[in-house]
Amino acid sequence: MADMQGDRHWDENHSRSFLDYGRYFVPERERQIDIIADLIPAAPGGLMVELCCGEGLLSRALLERFPDCRVLALDGSERMREQAQKTCSDHGSRLTTAAFDLADRDWRSFSEPPQAIVSSLAIHHLDGRQKQMLFADVAAALRPGGVFVVADIVRPRSAAGLAIAARQWDEAVRSRSLAIDGDLAAFAEFNRLGWNYFRNPDGEPIDKPSSLAEQLAWLAEAGFTAVDCAWLFAGHAIFSGRKPDVAGQA
Template sequence: MTTTAPSDWQSWQTSWDRQQEWYMPDREERFRVMIDTVEAVTGPTPRVLDLACGTGSITDRLLRRLPGAHSTCVDIDPALLTIARGHFTGDERVTFTEADLTQANWTEHLPHASYDAVVTATALHWLDPQPLRHLYGDLAGLLREGGVFLNADHMRDESAPRLNAALHTLHSERQERQRRQGALDWADWWHMASDDPLLAEATAQRFALLGDPRRPKPDGGARQDRPTATRWHLETLLGQGFSEARQVWCSASDALVAALR
């Protein structure tokens, strides 16, 4: 597939959003519900930790909705952080931190000891159960009393397999049509990014650190023992120090869970 690379940071941010929406057409809806929940719990001027922030998609929407908010964006991906830093250049409400969430001391890299809200999307499914359980405990320790954690990710309700299959078929057929019309997938996007001189150094660092997504594994890199059930996340959050946890939004394949400290 022939593509033309974006020419500025806003265009890179937009191209990332479009690529992600090919996988998750209801992505904006879950962001809306996420920020609704942040505002409902914390008010209009929260201190927010954007966990595994990528290009800063959540922070971008957070600050447009709640201009009095401040966000700490943390990630380990050099390429996505380069786009995020470029996109938010000059915005004093946004701070960036590089950290590996699987390391025991990752919270020491943060500029603040506590936050009103922690938000994340389509990121934590890469973690195995035990590291994810530990991370949930870390987040309970970072949130102030009454603060909220929100995780939008691939979580399934397996109680209705025929409905799930029908919805999966519809989604797959829609994706195939969009691909024929030029939609980028994960590998396409990274090919485009690595070809842009703006991102050449950062993408090379990313490939060395995290692997080369231009050549995805046959199984997508997924591990069958990673948590996929919404119930697992809710029960684990309650077990790691949160006082309440519930699903606040879902699609056929994804869910948004909220937990109060």
């Protein structure tokens, strides 16, 4: 799971920061990973693709949950790809990592249609039009019956919603900092880095989260069925859609 909050450009120093602090900064991280996996139907021997794999925690969970699957883990950071390979070392024969740029379109066709394409904390770096293009391209790439699962920050449409998301995210990081280390050092770093998007939603051009309602509509427009949100907390949502088994049928 990878994120790029707080800076205009991603580099390997940011990768290092996320590797150090991601376990604190991602609300209910373990629960999110479980929910993403729960939304994927089992299929023998299929390909799954993770967009922006980060350190490989989600890819490892998929490899463990689906012992016959293979995972293609894509990330633009060499450091992240190296860490993902280490994280998934027990399943290395079923994992392939590759460099990519999420905004480009040249990676959006595969040697075989994936049964699932997943992404965590990455798509909010695309603007609305880019998200719509991505959703359509993913729908075209998936095999019939395949699923697209997204975990990401989403922008509330009201000031009250932004305030609630900001407060919940602060509370989540504070709680994880205490639970993991018994102190608030990680929470202090969260604040120092300005990681909480909802505290200053228009302050960082690299962050372009869309509303949940917009993205659910775009999934439906791309042809997905069973479009739904499975989880929402602290401005973070998990939502998904399924490619029909036969054109025009769920």
